[in-house]
Amino acid sequence: MILFFLISGLFLGWSLGANDASNAFGSAVGSKMISFRKAAVIASVAVILGAVIQGSGTSETLGRLGSVNAIGGSFTLAFASAATVYLMTKFSLPVSTTQAIVGAIIGWNLFTSNRTDPATLTTIVTTWISGPVLGALFAIPLFMLIIKIKKRSGMHIIRFESHLRTGLVIAGAFAAYSLGANNIANVMGVFLPAFNLHELNLGLITLSSNQQLFLLGGMAIAAGIITYSEKVMKTIGTSIVQLNPEAAMVVVLAHSVVLFIFSSAALSSLLVRHGLPAIPLVPVSSSQVMIGCVVGIGLYKGVRNINFSILGQIAAGWIATPVITCVLTFFSLFFFKNMFNIDVGHKIPVGTDIQEVTVTADPKTSEIMRYLLLGIILAGFLLATYYYFLERKKRKELLLSEEKFWKNIK
């Protein structure tokens, strides 16, 4: 039963993968620099790695905003967020999974009479604004640099484009890694306190309870990328962000740097060690940071290039998404609690540590999770091998047909 509740989180992860992965590889796939299949494989692997290796930082911040102490509550939060994201996307309104989940947590706090920490909330909201601004600030010098290199190097355009393609793949993989690290908290963060799984030994590495959930969430994001992001990626590359390959690479790179900064605990503690203020580890909206980067390039090229209505839409999204999700979560919690008699959480006494509210799961859950994860990893490995041999076969067939052609000509 406890695993059933995870479905809403996995659905949220799937929609995150379907929508936000396009930010990492949309420009490359849309401009046909790399094929969708290659992009999907690289993005899926990178997103899973980012989630498992570096996902804990942003999750802690969300935990401080509200530590959901019942699995029914986690289910409802993820469900309300996924529903808001789905509905707003359907009506073509700018939406961010991050803002949806924050709104949902506040909704849960209101319903269970828990206090929302104003300091944490302020930190989170500040990064929603500073994220796109930082994106723009990173994008401008990077764009200037790449244009200078292109003009002065006198490189063959095919070689330059090859370097650009390599750059796009690396930047895309980095962006997908950062997406996993930064946004996994949105997908699995609310479920963390409700699970206490046994450690999973994979031979080379051992995964903690949280990491197992992050791995599952990462896989859900990967599933979203593989099954549904192709159309979004092609749209991003051809209509919304009509950029040349150089600008596309800059946008992807700058946006992934911002996402990485807001999820790197190591970087934050390095700054603290040097007497500088710590970086808030907060999930930020990848799409909005991306738009910030595009605006930065637009500013560099001339203000005329900027579509100010998009900026207005983003600002509206900042307010509308958390408010709608908060209201929806509040009523959903009321509905689930009273109609199905599900425990959706309770008030946490002031001064209680977050770890103390952990709900211990059934020991059998660890076993099921172990087989589930191992099964998915094995299936992924088999699929990747199949894909590799398929590509090899295609190349061989092309070579053979070419040889045949020239033989017949003779």
Next chain:
Amino acid sequence: MTLFTRTTKNLIIKIDEFFDNVELGILVFREGIKSYITKNQTDFDRHLLKVDVLESNADKLQRAIENDMITNSILPQHREEVTRLIDELDEIIDSVKSSLNDFNIELPEIPESLNEPILSLVEASASSAEELIPAARAYFKAPYTVREKLLKVYYFETETDKISKGIKKQIFQKMPELDLAHKAHLRYILHHIENISDIAQKAADLLAAMSVKIIT
């Protein structure tokens, strides 16, 4: 990444080889016509054979370049124009080959008084096509310089037209000793020669547009 580098290197070599073939083809054309006019049949046959090999090589390279660009998704935003440019350049070497073959099959009788003007025509037409090659190479390395390089193509194309017009006038107005069939045949041969500069001009127009697109 190694795969990208290897493919890129191979493709750059193939494009360079293709340009070399076209350039040599134009050179062979010029020498071939000279040897025909000077009635040096051995040299002419040698040039005919050489142009056959160059044209065949160019065809193979053209196909390989197009295949590589499509299968490895190289220059996706400019691929169509690049393949069109390669097509246009291939048309030059095709035209060179067909001109020399026509000389070989039809054996046109060129009056002595037309030897010099025809050689000038060949020179101008071949120069127009020759000047296109550095411009095409520059598109890949320094697109900012393409337009200035193309000026010579247009200059020699205009020269070709002027010379051709002069020769045609001479044939049809100042050489009553030639019968109409002979005159028509000579005009047909002239068309073949000036056609090379016309193709070069068409390719130059395309190249000019391509260079603007790539630098903006």
